[in-house]
Amino acid sequence: xxxxxxxxxxxxIMTGIKSFLNSDLVYRFRKDKxxxxxxxxxxxxxxxxILAPLISPFDPYDLKSIDIMDSEIxxxxxxxxxxxxxxxxxxxxxxxxLSTILYGMRISLTIGFFAVLLQGVLGVTIGLxxxxxxxxIDAFFMRLxxxxxxxxxxxxxxxxLAIFQAAFGAELYSKLAIFMLxxxxxxxxxxxxxxxxxxxxxxxxxxxxxxxxxxxxxxxKRIMFRHIFPNTLSPILVISTIQVANAIISExxxxxxxxxxxxxxxxxxxxxxxxxxxxxSGSWWITVIPSLFLVLLILSINMLGxxxxxxxxxxxxxx
Amino acid sequence: xALLEVKDLEVEFPLGRVxxxxxxxxxxxxxxxxxxxIVGESGAGKSVAAFSILNLLSRPGRISGGEVLFEGRDxxxxxxxxxxxxxxxxxxxxxxxxMMTLNPVLTVATQLIECLKAHRKISDKEAWDISISKxxxxxxxxxxxxxxxxxxxxxxxxxxxxxxxxxxxxDPEIIIADEPTTALDVTIQAEIMVLMLELCKSNNVGLIxxxxxxxxxxxxxxxxxxxxxxxVVEEGxxxxxxxxxxxxxxxxxxxxLPQENTAGSRLNQIRGSMPSLNALPQGCAFNPRCEYAxxxxxxxxxxxxxxxxxxxxxxxxxxxxxxNSELGxx
Amino acid sequence: xxxxxxxxxxxxxxxxxxxNLGDPLRELVGQSVSEKEREALRDRMGLNDxxxxxxxxxxxKAVQGDLGDSYFFKKPALxxxxxxxxxxxxxxxxxxxxxxxxxxxxxxxxxxxxxSWFTRFILGFSIVGISVPVxxxxxxxxxxxxxxxxxxxxxxxxxxxxxxxxxSGFFNRDGLAxxxxxxxxxxxxxxxxFIRLIRSEMMEILQLDYIxxxxxxxxxPKRIWFLHAFKNTLLPVxxxxxxxxxxxxxxxxxxxxxxQWPGMGFLFLEAVNRVDTPLIIAYIIVVGLIFVVxxxxxxxxxxxxxxxxKLVGQKS
Numbered sequence: 001x002x003x004x005x006x007x008x009x010x011x012x013i014m015t016g017i018k019s020f021l022n023s024d025l026v027y028r029f030r031k032d033k034x035x036x037x038x039x040x041x042x043x044x045x046x047x048x049x050i051l052a053p054l055i056s057p058f059d060p061y062d063l064k065s066i067d068i069m070d071s072e073i074x075x076x077x078x079x080x081x082x083x084x085x086x087x088x089x090x091x092x093x094x095x096x097x098l099s100t101i102l103y104g105m106r107i108s109l110t111i112g113f114f115a116v117l118l119q120g121v122l123g124v125t126i127g128l129x130x131x132x133x134x135x136x137i138d139a140f141f142m143r144l145x146x147x148x149x150x151x152x153x154x155x156x157x158x159x160x161l162a163i164f165q166a167a168f169g170a171e172l173y174s175k176l177a178i179f180m181l182x183x184x185x186x187x188x189x190x191x192x193x194x195x196x197x198x199x200x201x202x203x204x205x206x207x208x209x210x211x212x213x214x215x216x217x218x219x220x221k222r223i224m225f226r227h228i229f230p231n232t233l234s235p236i237l238v239i240s241t242i243q244v245a246n247a248i249i250s251e252x253x254x255x256x257x258x259x260x261x262x263x264x265x266x267x268x269x270x271x272x273x274x275x276x277x278x279x280x281s282g283s284w285w286i287t288v289i290p291s292l293f294l295v296l297l298i299l300s301i302n303m304l305g306x307x308x309x310x311x312x313x314x315x316x317x318x319x
Numbered sequence: 320x321a322l323l324e325v326k327d328l329e330v331e332f333p334l335g336r337v338x339x340x341x342x343x344x345x346x347x348x349x350x351x352x353x354x355x356x357i358v359g360e361s362g363a364g365k366s367v368a369a370f371s372i373l374n375l376l377s378r379p380g381r382i383s384g385g386e387v388l389f390e391g392r393d394x395x396x397x398x399x400x401x402x403x404x405x406x407x408x409x410x411x412x413x414x415x416x417x418m419m420t421l422n423p424v425l426t427v428a429t430q431l432i433e434c435l436k437a438h439r440k441i442s443d444k445e446a447w448d449i450s451i452s453k454x455x456x457x458x459x460x461x462x463x464x465x466x467x468x469x470x471x472x473x474x475x476x477x478x479x480x481x482x483x484x485x486x487x488x489x490d491p492e493i494i495i496a497d498e499p500t501t502a503l504d505v506t507i508q509a510e511i512m513v514l515m516l517e518l519c520k521s522n523n524v525g526l527i528x529x530x531x532x533x534x535x536x537x538x539x540x541x542x543x544x545x546x547x548x549x550x551v552v553e554e555g556x557x558x559x560x561x562x563x564x565x566x567x568x569x570x571x572x573x574x575x576l577p578q579e580n581t582a583g584s585r586l587n588q589i590r591g592s593m594p595s596l597n598a599l600p601q602g603c604a605f606n607p608r609c610e611y612a613x614x615x616x617x618x619x620x621x622x623x624x625x626x627x628x629x630x631x632x633x634x635x636x637x638x639x640x641x642x643n644s645e646l647g648x649x
Numbered sequence: 650x651x652x653x654x655x656x657x658x659x660x661x662x663x664x665x666x667x668x669n670l671g672d673p674l675r676e677l678v679g680q681s682v683s684e685k686e687r688e689a690l691r692d693r694m695g696l697n698d699x700x701x702x703x704x705x706x707x708x709x710k711a712v713q714g715d716l717g718d719s720y721f722f723k724k725p726a727l728x729x730x731x732x733x734x735x736x737x738x739x740x741x742x743x744x745x746x747x748x749x750x751x752x753x754x755x756x757x758x759x760x761x762x763x764x765s766w767f768t769r770f771i772l773g774f775s776i777v778g779i780s781v782p783v784x785x786x787x788x789x790x791x792x793x794x795x796x797x798x799x800x801x802x803x804x805x806x807x808x809x810x811x812x813x814x815x816x817s818g819f820f821n822r823d824g825l826a827x828x829x830x831x832x833x834x835x836x837x838x839x840x841x842x843f844i845r846l847i848r849s850e851m852m853e854i855l856q857l858d859y860i861x862x863x864x865x866x867x868x869x870p871k872r873i874w875f876l877h878a879f880k881n882t883l884l885p886v887x888x889x890x891x892x893x894x895x896x897x898x899x900x901x902x903x904x905x906x907x908x909q910w911p912g913m914g915f916l917f918l919e920a921v922n923r924v925d926t927p928l929i930i931a932y933i934i935v936v937g938l939i940f941v942v943x944x945x946x947x948x949x950x951x952x953x954x955x956x957x958x959k960l961v962g963q964k965s
Contacts, residue, residue: 149892149895150892150894150895150940150944151895151937151940152892152893152896152897152898153896154899154900155895155896155898155899155936158899158902159933162917162921162929163929165921245780249780249782252782252784253783253784253903256782256784256903256906257902257903257906257918258918258922259921272784272785272788276788276907279788279791279792284792287788288788288789288792291785291788291789294782294785295777295780295781295785298780298781298782299776299777302776302779302780303776306776373865375861375864375865377856378856399870402867403867403868403869403870404867405867406864406865406866406867407865407866407867407868408867411865411866412862412865414858414861414862414865416858419857419858419859420858420862421859421862422859422863422877422880423859423881423956423957424880424881424954424955424956424957425876425877425880433866433868433872434866434868437866437867437868437869437872438867469956469957471956471957485866
């Protein structure tokens with residue numbers, strides 16, 4: 001009697017998707033060309049980064065495939081010296097720029113994504129606990145967040161990494177670099193998430209359905225996760241895009257300073273750093289082209305995040 | 320020619336995919352020194368009507384039709400620069416919640432004096448003196464000290480008195496008061512209303528009072544306008560409309576007042592609720608809730624008809640039995 | 650009170666790092682000293698004393714301004730930092746001036762005229778600004794203005810004039826020329842942030858009742874925008890601004906490294922590379938001090954602007 005569960009939930013998902021596609025949000029998205037363009041750029045960049053090993057013409061870290069005689073060749077549109085094999089030129093070791101950029105973007109995106117995941121999980125949990133329970137827990141965490149925020153996350157990250165590097169030495173450090181970066185950027189930025197979630201929780205806590213749930217006897221954990229949390233998703237989504245962009249910038253800055261990814265496993269930041277000195281000798285592409293990719297990536301993510309924030313903000317009149 | 324004449328005013332709110340008609344062909348007029356009340360439930364369009372007189376609709380609202388004639392001139396078409404000399408000068412407004420109306424980071428003195436200086440060439444000292452005398456007129460004790468206070472340091476009643484003082488500073492012809500006592504404690508509401516009444520009478524200032532409180536309107540106003548779903552459904556002299564309402568809605572409102580009901584019995588509510596602006600019924604907007612409605616009512620929108628200044632927008636007015644409300648017996 | 654707590658925590662962290670990081674003895678004495686002599690030296694220097702005792706000694710010396718000697722410079726760490734401090738300070742001043750004088754007018758303009766093409770341009774420009782990390786603006790500006798166009802110098806501080814013992818770059822042309830690119834680079838991330846902040850705060854405020862009331866009073870638009878609205882916008886801007894000081898300091902490290910600007914940030918980087926521990930610690934502590942001081946100043950500023958908030962202890 002009645003349809004099997006899987007069919008019912010399948011139908012539910014279909015209606016869910018349909019109503020989402022017809023929703024105001026998607027309507028506004030389609031209308032705004034900028035948003036569509038940014039999303040496409042982001043998707044292109046992300047997919048090319050994920051597929052880097054498959055689509056890049058060379059493996060720049062395979063020592064056998066590089067030839068020092070190929071070093072410092074300018075991009076292909078530079079008449080006379082450009083080489084068709086290397087579309088965007090080569091670096092001082094003879095590595096193909098396009099490949100190094102693709103691999104570099106991969107690392108940048110990986111670190112960005114995982115760092116945001118870490119800070120998200122950490123921040124959201126703390127935010128929920130802090131907002132729901134209030135009192136001493138709240139006071140403690142918010143003080144901590146205040147202090148950490150006023151030191152600025154970049155400062156915290158720089159100091160933390162500087163100390164680790166000095167303590168572990170360069171060798172060990174470069175092996176652990178990815179892990180350290182994710183950890184440091186993740187821990188440095190949890191206050192952003194915590195604060196936003198806490199604000200949402202405080203707003204929701206006063207609503208009647210929470211009182212109702214408590215009266216029925218639901219456990220705090222259940223109330224928090226099944227009732228309050230879904231309402232905080234919208235602000236979380238908005239900050240997440242911005243935080244990913246920020247994480248990528250932070251990682252680039254740290255690598256640029258030499259505190260991030262090492263030169264043999266470079267992210268976009270380290271590429272830019274190692275190429276910097278060559279600007280003066282005329283080989284501008286070694287630093288400028290990775291920079292352009294970095295900017296493009298961050299710009300598109302930011303634009304997307306911006307659009308998302310305006311679209312989800314109930315306070316502004318949208319016309 | 321009346322001091323203020325609103326003719327067939329239409330106001331709409333374009334919101335992305337839909338456009339809401341907040342006010343449909345509303346007309347009324349005000350003579351010098353006259354006191355008019357506009358009543359209706361929340362959402363009926365009364366505040367919108369008030370704000371459109373001075374063209375202060377919040378975005379994205381705009382006047383889409385009709386005229387607002389002040390001293391013969393259509394002010395609905397003027398731009399901000401031209402309106403500036405009318406606003407706060409010849410026509411003043413009082414908003415609902417004085418805590419939100421006064422700027423929290425500026426002193427009372429600043430906010431009073433600027434009203435004067437915006438419209439007259441006077442010295443700071445003169446403006447100060449006039450402000451103090453107005454504060455005394457609205458019965459604020461220790462006026463000099465109050466001048467240096469910030470809004471959050473005053474009580475709700477005092478804040479509204481300050482706002483009233485501000486409205487009177489420039490000796491306007493008309494004051495538009497949008498629910499001036501709704502946000503105040505019940506105990507103070509009467510005081511403030513009495514104050515406003517006195518001041519309007521003694522200064523011969525016209526008053527347009529927007530409210531949902533029928534008791535207040537019966538004490539203060541000379542004429543009254545009843546609005547429903549963006550239209551005027553009844554208008555006339557306050558006493559007449561209250562003692563003998565011609566529109567079923569007005570009747571329903573009066574019957575629902577606590578004074579009309581015997582203790583212990585259920586209140587006579589109008590069944591149903593006012594429709595939202597994007598789902599208005601066909602024909603007369605009140606017909607689904609009306610006990611006198613028939614098929615005709617859902618086909619046409621009834622026009623305002625009547626005589627001797629008392630008209631109603633209903634085709635069944637003759638069927639409505641007379642009604643002697645408690646309010647009318649003052 | 651909170652300030653002292655924070656400083657305390659920072660100094661504790663700083664000290665424990667110092668304790669675990671590097672071996673001061675190695676720096677001081679070199680490889681060829683025997684193990685027994687090292688132990689003796691350690692005892693003499695008090696390095697084998699319990700943690701708390703050493704920390705206490707550290708604190709007492711710190712309060713007197715003695716944060717140890719830099720390994721590299723062989724001079725008191727604090728003195729080394731102090732010498733580089735003016736350079737960083739000038740950079741920060743330059744950038745702050747640029748930020749204030751650009752973001753306030755642009756922010757207000759874009760709030761009042763949300764649909765004009767100029768506003769769209771400002772907003773587009775500010776998204777780009779946020780998306781370009783500080784060091785990239787620095788690099789690009791060097792590339793365009795220095796290498797390609799040759800207008801501006803690309804590194805260092807240029808000449809300084811000595812004013813009451815302070816070496817300043819502001820008062821002569823060469824110094825100013827050297828200040829331009831670094832200040833702009835440093836300002837480039839924060840400027841868009843403030844423009845957007847001022848814009849969004851002001852746009853929200855402009856929809857509030859008291860602004861509508863100001864219009865109803867027939868006040869002049871300029872007064873409504875610049876007094877009624879802006880004074881209220883200042884409040885959240887000050888709060889955010891205070892927090893941004895920390896970020897600005899971090900960015901000075903980046904900017905100084907690109908321009909080889911001889912300030913504290915550059916010094917810190919070199920210290921990290923050389924594992925010059927006392928210098929590293931001293932920098933951290935100085936930075937901590939700066940944060941605490943600025944935060945207190947910002948708090949005071951906030952209470953001065955906002956009459957609804959009173960400092961603890963003030964009469965109402």
